[in-house]
Amino acid sequence: MSEAPSPRAPAIETRDLTRRFGGLVAVDDLTLRIERGEVFGLLGPNGSGKTTTIRMLCGLLEPSEGWATIDGINVAGAPEQVKTRIGYMSQRFGLYEDLTVSENLTFYAGIYGLSGARRATRLDAVVDFLGLEGRLGQLVGQLSGGWKQRVALACALLHQPPVLFLDEPTAGVDPAARRNFWSAIHDLARRGTTVLVTTHYMDEAERCGRIAMMSGGRLIALGTPAEVAAQVGGGGKTLEDAFIILQERNE
């Protein structure tokens, strides 16, 4: 654990990560290791600690105990250094609804320090990648949920972050848009981006390389979707069955 990125370090690592809000333990003793290029799913019902975990990994919340690193850099120790290496889509849509798509993109390009030819290249690249050409002049507030998510993802990708955090990116998005969104995520992972995504949807969890199930702030299962399903014992169980059984067992 240091303040310089290390090429052999895992993309994301946490050790005994804990966060309390007053008497409530939102995240309890979480230890995870996520390798580069993984699409890692964080599953769990509302209030299980997924969002708090992501916020600690992004430096938005300070851990009460334990630590987290991104590319080997301690988040609590060098949050600003971490911020240049991560992209983040918050659960609640976080772009400016009174700006157009193009104005939001230009703003975030500037905030991520892109300028000149590199800025133009990156703007073209994300607009092309997410198919935003026809929407550039539209106010973001007037877009549908699916398009908003695409613009948010575009803003989070401008600076080519090696690690991407997506907090329930497809909530309230129609199935076709969800499928498009996930194919974009797999494209990114193929090019080496590490993606940590939280979701409610079991079909989305199936698309992840590995998943962690959380309940009441604790990690209750970890592995590939098939492994997690098998952990419940007996074949023929789906991930959804596993999810419900694990949760009931934990309560």
Next chain:
Amino acid sequence: MIMPHFWPMFWKEFIQMRRDRLSLAIMTALPVAQLLLFGYAIQTDVRHLPTVVFDESRTPESRDLIAAFENTGNFRLIGSVNGMPGLDQAIARGDAQAGIVVPYDYPRRLARGETATVQVIVDAADPLSSQSAIGAAAGVAQVRNLEILGRAARRAGVPIEARVRPRYNPGLRSPNYIVPGLVGVILTLTMVLITAMAIVRERERGTLEQLIVTPITKTELMLGKIAPYIGVGIVQMTAVLFVGRFVFDVPLTGNVLLLYLVALLFVVASLGYGLVISTLVRTQQQAIQLAFMFVLPNILLSGFMFPRQAMPTVFQWVGLALPLTYFLKVLRGILLKGVGIDALWREIAVLAGFAALLIVVAVRRFHKTLD
């Protein structure tokens, strides 16, 4: 490059400001309303007080005296009554605010060289308007006295005359006093109100969370947010000065460039106050309430409406914590007196101190976390 993320922030704020109808309304409607209110409605020099007369003597002498009262311009005769009950009633009902009673023996006592009395009854429920009537009445009597005594003593002139020269505002016009102050009040109101909502609005809309996971520094964020409003402040000040000059005839005596430079410091200090408020609250509603709680003492204690010398010491101290107190001195000093840096450097230094301190406090108080 120094502060590379400042310009994107500034540009974004500027676009949002242009599209936000509420902010635009605050920035344009507030100055206009304030100018009309303070410029036209609020006049502290009360003239033409409605007056009834009860003239018991009905002689040329009494009519002469009543004419002298009317000629001061402070009394406007609205009728005469035939007894004290009629006069009392007129004042009680509010038809008249002053009554002049000339007793039946007025000319006789005057002729005999005794003291002749005339009663002036004033509705003092409103001290501001009664004050000028009382002063005018005393003046009428004094002018008469000097004439009569001078004749009796066979002197060409009075023994002593105090020659009062009201400097800087010879006509004692209240717009000259109010309009320069209004520049400061309007700037305080709009600058503090708008920036008080600046951070908290992003928090409420959920855009702050997305913004603070980026490498923008706290200082860049804060300065980028307030910078567009510095321009707004300068435009507002220009508009008020323009209307003051051409509608209310307020003189622009001194160095206007110096005034604009000091105004920059004052605007940044006011924006700083707003930012500090923004870091203290969780909702826009709280921000507006706190901003108004801050604006009120500015209007009452800064010397804008009431002279600070008349305030109890504690409130004079409170006034010293308000940038407006210093800026008012600069405004009146430059606009009315035409003085320069040599007379105002203390106030300018304090304003510069306020501006720097408040921005630093706001940046320190702001954290790039959600806690």
